Amino acid sequence: MDKMILNLGPQHPSTHGVLRLQVVLEGEHVVSCEPDIGYLHRGMEKLAEAKSYIQYLPMVDRVDYLSGFFYSYAFCNAVECLNHIEVPQYANYVRVMMMELNRIASHLLWLGTYLLDLGAISPMFYTFRERETILDYFEKITGQRMMYNYFVFGGVRHNILYLDNVIKIVNNILFKINEYENIITDNPIFLSRTKGIGIISKKKALDWAITGPNLRACGILSDYRMNMHIYDDIEFDIVMSNEGDCYSRYIVRIYEMRESAFIIKQCVDWLKSNKKIPEPSQIFLNNFQKGEIYSYVEAPRGLSFCYLNSVGESTPYRLKWRTGSYYSTQLLKELLKGCSLADIMAIYGSLDVVLPEVDR
Amino acid sequence: MNCIDMVKIKFPDIRICSDKIETDYQLYEILEYLKGTYELSFDILLTIIAVDYSDYVELIYPLLSTYLNERINVSTKVKDEIKTVSSIYPSAYFDECEIYDLFGIRFAGNKKLKRLFMPSSWIGHPLKKNYELKDTRLSWNG
Amino acid sequence: MNFLLCKFLEFIKTINFSEHIALVLFSILPFALILGFLILTVIGLVLFERKILGYFTQRKGPNRVGFWGILQTTADAVKLLCKENIEISSGDNFLFTLSPIIAFAAIIILWCIIPYNAEFNMINSSVGILIYLIVSSFPMLFHFLAGYSSNNKYSIIGSYRALALTASYSVPIIFTILSIICITNTMNLNNIILFQTKKWIIFSNILGFVIFYISSIAKLNRCPFDLSEAESELVCGYHTEYSGMRFAMFFLGEYAELFVMCILISILFLGGYLPPFNVYLANIFMGNCSLCRYLIYFEQTFWLIFKTLLIIFSIIWIRATLPRFTQKTTLDFFWKYLTPLTIINLIIITFMRI
Numbered sequence: 001m002d003k004m005i006l007n008l009g010p011q012h013p014s015t016h017g018v019l020r021l022q023v024v025l026e027g028e029h030v031v032s033c034e035p036d037i038g039y040l041h042r043g044m045e046k047l048a049e050a051k052s053y054i055q056y057l058p059m060v061d062r063v064d065y066l067s068g069f070f071y072s073y074a075f076c077n078a079v080e081c082l083n084h085i086e087v088p089q090y091a092n093y094v095r096v097m098m099m100e101l102n103r104i105a106s107h108l109l110w111l112g113t114y115l116l117d118l119g120a121i122s123p124m125f126y127t128f129r130e131r132e133t134i135l136d137y138f139e140k141i142t143g144q145r146m147m148y149n150y151f152v153f154g155g156v157r158h159n160i161l162y163l164d165n166v167i168k169i170v171n172n173i174l175f176k177i178n179e180y181e182n183i184i185t186d187n188p189i190f191l192s193r194t195k196g197i198g199i200i201s202k203k204k205a206l207d208w209a210i211t212g213p214n215l216r217a218c219g220i221l222s223d224y225r226m227n228m229h230i231y232d233d234i235e236f237d238i239v240m241s242n243e244g245d246c247y248s249r250y251i252v253r254i255y256e257m258r259e260s261a262f263i264i265k266q267c268v269d270w271l272k273s274n275k276k277i278p279e280p281s282q283i284f285l286n287n288f289q290k291g292e293i294y295s296y297v298e299a300p301r302g303l304s305f306c307y308l309n310s311v312g313e314s315t316p317y318r319l320k321w322r323t324g325s326y327y328s329t330q331l332l333k334e335l336l337k338g339c340s341l342a343d344i345m346a347i348y349g350s351l352d353v354v355l356p357e358v359d360r
Numbered sequence: 361m362n363c364i365d366m367v368k369i370k371f372p373d374i375r376i377c378s379d380k381i382e383t384d385y386q387l388y389e390i391l392e393y394l395k396g397t398y399e400l401s402f403d404i405l406l407t408i409i410a411v412d413y414s415d416y417v418e419l420i421y422p423l424l425s426t427y428l429n430e431r432i433n434v435s436t437k438v439k440d441e442i443k444t445v446s447s448i449y450p451s452a453y454f455d456e457c458e459i460y461d462l463f464g465i466r467f468a469g470n471k472k473l474k475r476l477f478m479p480s481s482w483i484g485h486p487l488k489k490n491y492e493l494k495d496t497r498l499s500w501n502g
Numbered sequence: 503m504n505f506l507l508c509k510f511l512e513f514i515k516t517i518n519f520s521e522h523i524a525l526v527l528f529s530i531l532p533f534a535l536i537l538g539f540l541i542l543t544v545i546g547l548v549l550f551e552r553k554i555l556g557y558f559t560q561r562k563g564p565n566r567v568g569f570w571g572i573l574q575t576t577a578d579a580v581k582l583l584c585k586e587n588i589e590i591s592s593g594d595n596f597l598f599t600l601s602p603i604i605a606f607a608a609i610i611i612l613w614c615i616i617p618y619n620a621e622f623n624m625i626n627s628s629v630g631i632l633i634y635l636i637v638s639s640f641p642m643l644f645h646f647l648a649g650y651s652s653n654n655k656y657s658i659i660g661s662y663r664a665l666a667l668t669a670s671y672s673v674p675i676i677f678t679i680l681s682i683i684c685i686t687n688t689m690n691l692n693n694i695i696l697f698q699t700k701k702w703i704i705f706s707n708i709l710g711f712v713i714f715y716i717s718s719i720a721k722l723n724r725c726p727f728d729l730s731e732a733e734s735e736l737v738c739g740y741h742t743e744y745s746g747m748r749f750a751m752f753f754l755g756e757y758a759e760l761f762v763m764c765i766l767i768s769i770l771f772l773g774g775y776l777p778p779f780n781v782y783l784a785n786i787f788m789g790n791c792s793l794c795r796y797l798i799y800f801e802q803t804f805w806l807i808f809k810t811l812l813i814i815f816s817i818i819w820i821r822a823t824l825p826r827f828t829q830k831t832t833l834d835f836f837w838k839y840l841t842p843l844t845i846i847n848l849i850i851i852t853f854m855r856i
Contacts (some may be wrong), residue, residue, distance in 0.1 A: 006655050014734040025659075028829055045462075046486055117734045119725060119826025125559035149460040189825050191725055206403040206426070215426075222426040237388050244439070292380070294422060303424070314471035322407040322422075330454045341659065342828040345734050359477060 003031060010039045014117045014345050015356030019329065021348075025341060033336040033344075035329050048319035051284060053079055053153070056316070061147040063321055064357040066109055069095075069102040070299040071321070072151040074306040078295035079153050082310055083285060088278045090271070091155035092230040097166070097267035098138075098150065099297075100260040104173060105134040106300040107253045107260075110352045114250070115184065117349035118193050123180060130176050133169045137162070154283035163268050170261045177257055185254075194246035198335055198347035201244060208334065209327040212302030214351055217252045218244035224298035233270075236263050238281040246350035253352075288312050301325050301352055323357040363400055363425075363432055367393070380420070380433040387421070387436040391448050394423060394432065401427045403450035410459045412489045417463055420444070444470040462487040505622050508634055532624050536613050544757040548575040550811075551757075551818050558822040569638075582753070585746035593653030600650035602744070602751035608640035611757045616765050617692045619775050619802035629692040631679060635767065638721075641759060642668045645723075645730070648752070649740030660739030663829055664723070664730035670836035671720040671727075677844040678714040681707060681851040682770055695774035704771040706854075709847045711771045715813075718763050720836070723756070725821040729829055760814065768809035775802035 004025045010018040018039035024031040044063055048056050060075045061068030072189040073095055080087060108131040112124035135145045140162060150157050184190055205218040215222050217313065219242040225231045226238070239255040241248035290312045296305040302324020309318040327350040335347055364376055371390055375382040383390055394402040402423035409420040419442065420435040436442070444467040446452040456467040457476040464485035467473060475482060484491055507528060542588030549564065549572065556563025564571035589595055615634050617623035627633055642664060649661030683689055685706060686697040694817040696702075704711045720727035741752045768774060777783070784797040827835065 004655060006659075028659075038475075038477040043486065069770070115825060119732060119734060120824060121555070121725075122559045122822045125561065129560055158390065167384075178599060187825065188829075189827060192831050193825060193828065207450045209404050209406060209449070211404070211406075211424075220426050222424075222429070232535070294431075296431075303406065305406070305422075307420070309411055318411045319407075320407070320409045325455065327451055330451060340828060342729075342732070342735055342826075350556060 004244060008344065015243075015351075015355075016113060016347070016353070019353070019355055019358070021332065021336075021344070023341075023344065028340045028342070030272075030336050030339050030341065030344065033333055033334045037329060037355075039359050040355050042356075042360065044321065044360040045319055047139070048316050050315065052315065053288075057152065058147065058149045062102060062356065063147060063360060064299070064301070064323065064325075064354050065109075065146050066354055067102050067106045067300045068146065068148050069099045069151065070297050070304060071306070072148065073099060074295045074297040074304060075308075076151045076153055077297070078293045078308040078342060079285070079307045081295065082291055082293045082308060083153075083289050085154045085283055087155055090274060090276070090278055093267050093270050093274075094156050094160045095151060096158070096230050096234065097264055097271070098141075098148075098156075100263045100267070101134050101137070101169075103140075103260045103300045104170075104257050104264075105131045107257050108134075108173075111180065111250075114349040114352075116192075117345040118190065118192075120184075126176070126180065130173050133172065137165055137169060140165075152283075153285065155278070159277060159288045160271060163272055166264060166268050170264050174181070174258060174261050177254060181254065185251075191247065193342075193346050194250060194350070197246045197343050198339065199243065199245045200331070200335065204331075205244070206336065208331040210302070210324075210331060211327070212247055212299065212324045213239075213252045213256060214302065214324075214328060217241045217249040222303075224296050228297070231263075232347050234263055234266050244348055247349045249352075285314075288314060299324060301354060301357060302327070321360050323360065325351075325353040325355070325357040328353050329358050363394075363402075363428070363430060366397075366400065367432075379431075380435050382435050384436065387419075387434065388443050388445060388448070390434055391421065391423075391445055394434070395448055401425055402432060403427070405445070405451055405455075406431075408452060408455040408459060410453050410463045410465065410487070411464060412487065414489055417465055419459070419465070438465060440464065441466045441468055446470055461485070464488065514561075520530045523587070526776055532622070533614070536624065537610065538740055538756055539615055540610065541754070543761055544754050545575045545579060547757045547761055547814070550814070554815065554818050556805070558819070578751065578788070579754075582619045582750040583747055587746045587748065588743075590652060590743055594651035597647050597651035598743075599748065601644040601651065602748045602755070605641040605644040605648070606751045606755040606758075608637050608644075609755050609762065611637045613758065615691065616826060617695065617774065618806060619799045620692075621799055622803075623692060626692060627690065629689045631683070631689045631694070634691075635676065638759075638763075639668070639672070640723075641755060645740050645752075648744070649730075652740070652743035654743050656736045656738070656742045657740050658743070660732075660736045662731045663736075664740060666829070666833060667720060667723075667727065667729060669715040670841075674713050674717040674836065674840045674844045675721065677841075677848050678707075678710045678717070678792065679770070681710050684848070684851050684855055690809075691769055691774075695769055695776060698773040698776060699780055702771065702773045707771070707847070707851060709843070710851070711767075713844050713847065714767060716769065716840065717836075718767060719817060719820065722760050722763055722817070723762070724817060726824040726827050727832055729832060730825060732826055734826075761810065764810040764813040764817070765806065767813050768806060772809045775806040777801065777805045 006023045006025050008021040008023055009015040009022045020036040022034040022036060044059065047059065047111040060071045063071040065263050112127035115123035138148060139145050141158065141160060142148040200218050202220055204220050205215050205220065211222065216239060219240060221238060221240060223238045236259050239252050239259055288310055290310055293308045294305050295308065296303060304324060305322045307320040308316055311317045332348060336344055339347060361455045367381055367390060368374060368376060370393055371386055373386060381390065394400050400428060402425045404424040404426065406422045406424050411418045416439055418435055418437055420433055422431060422433045424431050442465065444456060446456060453470065454476065456470050457474055459465050460467065460473050461475045461478055462485055510528055511524060514521065514772050553563040564574035567573040567577045590598055612634060614624040615630050619641055646661045649657035682703060685703060688694060723730060741749060744752060782798050782801055784794050784801050788794050
């Protein structure tokens with residue numbers, strides 16, 4: 001049979017952005033696949049070298065617009081560690097709460113678009129409805145729905161309010177997740193599309209530096225939240241699954257949302273019981289320390305970090321982002337070999353790739 | 361025993377600078393040792409960081425061990441060419457392409473080195489400190 | 503049609519009009535009536551689907567143009583008509599233009615075969631159901647040609663997917679129709695309906711109904727069998743390159759086919775235009791007056807469309823719920839499960855007849 005070279009993207013309904021997959025097809029069968037990135041390269045790392053720390057802060061959310069808080073945290077934490085800025089415990093709890101809410105919002109968006117990739121239209125609207133409640137809350141607190149710019153050096157920009165709303169939102173989402181599971185998890189068509197499709201073996205996952213939920217779905221226990229100091233007093237379980245196929249990645253994310261809800265409830269309890277609320281104050285840096293900092297964070301799409309190299313100037317000397325999607329995209333080359341055309345979207349969607357994060 | 365100490369015993373030539381192992385010529389061997397030794401098994405190469413210090417470029421290899429839940433950074437200095445590590449860590453392919461693209465470092469042994477972010481006709485390497493920020497539009501002939 | 507023809511001629515005589523012209527008019531008028539009905543139905547159907555999908559997904563659906571969004575699809579149709587026709591630079595432009603026209607024309611013929619009530623049946627053939635089968639295979643063929651002539655890779659993949667699917671759903675559809683012919687001993691659609699006066703065929707052939715329903719979803723190219731235009735994989739399948747009027751032809755054709763296919767299901771299994779329990783509302787409320795005879799025709803059409811809309815609603819419901827099959831699972835499903843099941847069903851029905 002003749003081979004057909006098909007360019008999926010950069011403009012394609014289900015690449016969720018501007019990824020180009022150069023696929024060689026033999027009928028429905030994928031012979032090879034070459035991911036091509038760089039269509040959304042904004043030069044975040046070069047921009048950091050031209051801007052002062054405080055000027056760069058609002059841009060950090062744009063590394064990944066679906067989970068801005070995580071990158072914001074990574075950058076703030078890097079600057080704080082470098083300049084030995086003390087962050088009050090209160091702010092740490094607020095940060096954890098906001099990050100976990102953001103994780104739920106990000107996973108909800110993934111769930112909806114993933115089912116859309118598989119051809120089911122309704123779950124997208126349902127998940128967006130719940131995501132909306134979280135975004136509304138973010139808007140109330142930070143004034144923004146996507147690019148929050150809420151974490152600042154030394155804490156958070158405003159004090160947290162409306163804690164009862166958070167409990168309401170989280171309880172509602174916990175209830176709705178059961179509804180999603182009713183419509184999705186046991187659906188025979190969904191199972192036939194995801195079970196045994198796109199299996200990542202443990203070795204492959206490690207070789208190709210897959211992190212986050214995708215790695216945990218392969219049966220490897222690796223969650224950086226265990227090592228992050230702001231999660232020290234918080235109890236949570238790490239969700240794992242063993243098969244490494246699309247279905248286990250789905251299950252891991254569903255249960256991770258429940259785990260996040262559990263963390264949020266603990267944060268709210270702590271924040272409510274805490275009587276001593278510090279004044280929010282942004283610390284303006286005057287003298288800049290020299291040094292190198294690796295600030296890790298467990299983002300929804302994998303382990304991310306911000307490498308910050310300062311030589312004592314008002315701008316970073318070098319700033320590097322490590323993001324999870326970048327490596328998931330790289331894996332596509334291995335993963336898509338031998339699958340069928342319809343499975344491309346099932347596999348690619350299950351990896352939860354967000355293109356701004358890949359190109360930075 | 362500390363991971364860094366184990367490496368120090370095996371490779372006495374390295375320098376230890378806080379949490380970073382600095383090596384001049386043994387990078388490939390150290391990474392092979394860190395991944396291959398069962399007690400360490402640093403199985404994930406998180407990324408490769410390049411820092412341009414004008415007269416040389418420092419490459420930092422942050423590694424993660426899911427087995428020990430520990431991280432370690434290995435760094436080396438390079439002028440313009442270094443041996444690829446993608447035979448040890450396949451995930452290094454994109455990183456090496458990125459560094460080739462943005463810093464102009466060539467990786468010997470990496471056959472399909474290409475411009476990852478910039479158009480293939482782009483002149484210059486944007487993250488180098490001597491890269492002219494002006495007239496960037498003019499240098500793009502794509 | 504004879505009754506209608508007599509009435510029409512009587513009416514013509516009263517206004518002193520030439521009888522020859524009247525006969526010509528009578529052969530054109532039903533076509534015009536059906537075409538007008540088709541366009542109106544399709545426009546209504548698109549709105550119906552969007553509204554229902556909207557409420558399934560907690561939205562309101564179209565609600566801006568006209569009262570309750572009622573003119574939304576009309577506005578869309580007008581927009582499509584006014585759009586520029588984009589010709590493809592490479593590929594077969596002649597086939598590219600021809601395909602939507604013939605695909606749409608074939609569907610209009612399908613509409614003419616259907617008995618809408620006891621009197622209004624334009625082509626009352628003794629092999630009506632065979633004509634339906636033959637003509638209904640036309641659109642798929644021209645969908646294939648549309649994809650082929652577009653010279654677009656997505657279109658070609660969509661086209662061959664559609665062809666493979668055609669081969670798999672045709673067997674269950676034809677075998678189920680055979681089982682119905684077995685039961686009713688006739689191929690005339692009107693007679694099939696009249697056969698169901700006492701008992702609808704669905705009660706004697708429930709398995710056949712399920713098989714026919716599933717196969718017709720595949721034939722209509724709808725979720726979960728919408729492989730040939732799977733928008734998350736193939737952008738739009740065979741009509742990726744189409745725009746403006748030509749796209750509108752495909753779009754209208756798709757919904758016209760949906761409607762006529764669901765009419766066929768209700769004719770074959772649910773008693774067509776017969777009311778439930780064979781009791782006419784007009785008879786209940788008005789007794790046996792002369793006006794009643796006309797009202798019953800309207801009521802028959804109402805029941806037909808009511809049953810059809812119920813089936814369409816269930817198809818939309820399925821679309822709102824299920825993800826899409828892959829090519830492999832679809833072919834597996836049709837060839838490994840549905841086709842043997844159909845044959846078993848046919849054998850059982852045949853033995854029951856003996």
